[in-house]
Amino acid sequence: MRVFEVPCPDCSGAIEERHKPGMIEMGRWCPTRPKIKGHAGFRLNALVPQLANASWGKLAIEFVAVKDDPSLLQTFVNTILGQGWREEGEELDDAELANRREGFSLDLVPADVLVMTAGVDVQRDKVGGEILWESHLLKFTTFHRKFKHCTAIH
Numbered sequence: 001m002r003v004f005e006v007p008c009p010d011c012s013g014a015i016e017e018r019h020k021p022g023m024i025e026m027g028r029w030c031p032t033r034p035k036i037k038g039h040a041g042f043r044l045n046a047l048v049p050q051l052a053n054a055s056w057g058k059l060a061i062e063f064v065a066v067k068d069d070p071s072l073l074q075t076f077v078n079t080i081l082g083q084g085w086r087e088e089g090e091e092l093d094d095a096e097l098a099n100r101r102e103g104f105s106l107d108l109v110p111a112d113v114l115v116m117t118a119g120v121d122v123q124r125d126k127v128g129g130e131i132l133w134e135s136h137l138l139k140f141t142t143f144h145r146k147f148k149h150c151t152a153i154h
């Protein structure tokens with residue numbers, strides 16, 4: 001049986017998959033931008049879940065299989081590592097993008113909404129995504145809003 005391990009960032013000791021449940025139990029969310037108040041965003045990659053398909057060994061094998069194909073590697077980086085993909089030569093002017101934002105009235109959101117979640121797929125020429133909300137945690141009522149806009153900078 002092969003044992004997959006990663007080096008500890010503090011002591012360089014070996015961390016094995018069997019340590020994952022304890023690490024999850026001891027884990028905590030740490031703000032990376034504490035100056036932002038009133039809302040928070042979270043990101044969790046596929047290395048964390050304790051599902052068999054998310055074992056470090058399977059993910060390492062998957063990485064080795066895709067690492068030399070940029071389009072497959074992009075999918076791996078986006079979906080498994082939960083990170084954005086950056087290609088050389090693609091630079092976004094954040095001020096220009098910010099000037100293209102549109103208002104979203106909170107009047108559209110029912111008063112009893114407890115949780116809102118947004119997912120966005122950014123492509124070269126469009127943005128597609130959904131905003132989901134739950135108005136009651138036990139009913140799991142969900143509302144979907146889809147939107148598409150051109151992302152090309154003119």
Ligand SMILES: [Zn+2]
Nearest residue numbers: 008010011013
């Ligand atoms: Zn350590």
